[in-house]
Amino acid sequence: MSANVIIIKKYPNRRLYDTSQSQYVNLNDIKALINSHKAFQVVDSKTGEDVTKSLLLQIIAEQESTDQQSLLTNTLLMQLIRFYDSDMQAFVRQYLEMSLAHFLDQQDAIDGFMKQMVNNSPMGLFNQFMQQANPLWPGQQPPKKD
Numbered sequence: 001m002s003a004n005v006i007i008i009k010k011y012p013n014r015r016l017y018d019t020s021q022s023q024y025v026n027l028n029d030i031k032a033l034i035n036s037h038k039a040f041q042v043v044d045s046k047t048g049e050d051v052t053k054s055l056l057l058q059i060i061a062e063q064e065s066t067d068q069q070s071l072l073t074n075t076l077l078m079q080l081i082r083f084y085d086s087d088m089q090a091f092v093r094q095y096l097e098m099s100l101a102h103f104l105d106q107q108d109a110i111d112g113f114m115k116q117m118v119n120n121s122p123m124g125l126f127n128q129f130m131q132q133a134n135p136l137w138p139g140q141q142p143p144k145k146d
Contacts, residue, residue, distance in 0.1 A: 006033065006040040010051055016042070027059055034059075 008025065009017045018025045033040050042052040064070050083092045118124045 004039060006038060008040055008042045008055075009045040010042050010055065011045045016055075017045075027055075027062065030055065031059060 007019045008030070009019060011017065016025050016027075016030070017023070018029070030040070030042075040052075041050060042055045043049065044051050060072070064072055080092075083089050119128070
């Protein structure tokens with residue numbers, strides 16, 4: 001296990017303890033770790049067993065039950081369930097992981113392209129000019145009216 005992996009201990013009372021911060025955390029804190037791309041592992045406090053997957057599934061289940069627009073539709077879930085215990089299970093897992101990684105790469109590329117377009121637009125160029133010119137103006141006072 002890598003030294004920069006955050007260890008979260010899960011206690012029998014379902015409380016989660018972040019050993020790197022020496023504090024109890026909740027599912028929203030775990031989601032924040034995920035969104036900030038920080039590596040972590042959830043272990044059972046008594047057995048030391050890795051229970052990360054069950055906690056991630058709990059986060060997904062909670063998110064699915066509260067979101068107006070669900071990511072996992074009934075149809076998609078049924079299709080995924082059909083692949084369990086089939087010869088295609090390992091292939092589907094790899095395919096889904098690679099597809100999502102490719103999707104995220106494409107999303108990053110589009111975000112970069114859009115940012116470049118905005119920066120090179122007339123308003124973007126004007127904004128850059130104003131930011132560069134701003135240090136020249138702070139000491140000047142507006143003209144006094146008589």
